[in-house]
Amino acid sequence: MTRECQNCKVSFEITADDMRFYDRIKVPPPTWCPECRMMRRFSWRNERSLYRSKCAFSGKDIITGFAPDSGLVVYDRDTWWSDKWDPFASGNEYNFSKPFFAQFYELMRKTPLPAVFNARTINSDYAQHTGDFKNGYLVSASWGGENVSYASRVHESKDSLDVFFIVKSELCYETIDANKSYQAFFSQNIDNCVDSAFLFECRGCSNCFG
Ligand SMILES: [Zn+2]
Structure with a gap:
């Protein structure tokens, strides 16, 4: 079945499987398209606007x-x-x-x-959904960290800047999805990498470039 989203007017599909599911849990089929429903759900959790x-x-x-x-x-x-x-x-x-x-x-x-959903933070006034954090600036959805700025999804990491989703890492800059990495710059999807830059999908690298 095709429906027109009541919010953005784009048409979207409701499959027979979807209908069976809505019947089973006894809810009416949606009137908004999946993207608009996603935005509506996201509006309940503001992480980055302060x-x-x-x-x-x-x-x-x-x-x-x-x-x-x-x-x-x-x-x-x-x-x-x-x-x-x-x-x-x-x-x-x-x-x-x-x-x-x-x-x-x-x-x-x-x-x-x-005002904010933070716990046990020190000198981290500009943080949201963050806990066990010291010296965090514009940090969101992070747990366990120190001296980190402009970051989200930071866990047990420190001394990093402009990072997203780093875990047990230090001295990272412009890095996304790093685990147990040290001094990794401009890198993405890395694990156990040290003193490296411009890595992608790398494991156990040291002194690597590109
Ligand atoms: Zn829509």
Whole structure:
């Protein structure tokens, strides 16, 4: 079956297999195309856009993933996790005569949210979805690192810049998907490589170029 996406107006296919699956889990078939549905899901997780704003509890300046004009109630991260406020204060009794999503929307708009989703970070104000991190700047979705800037998906790595998805690595620059690598520049999909540059799909290289 072909349908027109209600959002972007592109036509998309719903296969017989898809229909059987929707029947089985008792949901209606989608009205948006796969790309628009993907964007809608992604809009729930903002990793890389940060805003200057004010904590709605104390008025203190904060850096947050929620836009100041979003209408959402945002608390400084440490305040949100503290016992200074009552999380039940924004609660409502569920009204069975009203649709669930309308009530969920109202609840979401008045319930405080933490400015950032970080844990145990030091000097890493411009980080999001990041934990156990020291001196991180514009770092997202990373866990365990030190002295890393302009990066995402960094795990147990340090002293690196402009990197994406590096694990247990050090002194990397412009490198994507590196595991246990040291001083690797402009490289991609590498494992156990040291003192090298411009590598692609390499394992156990040292002093290699290109
Ligand atoms: Zn669409």
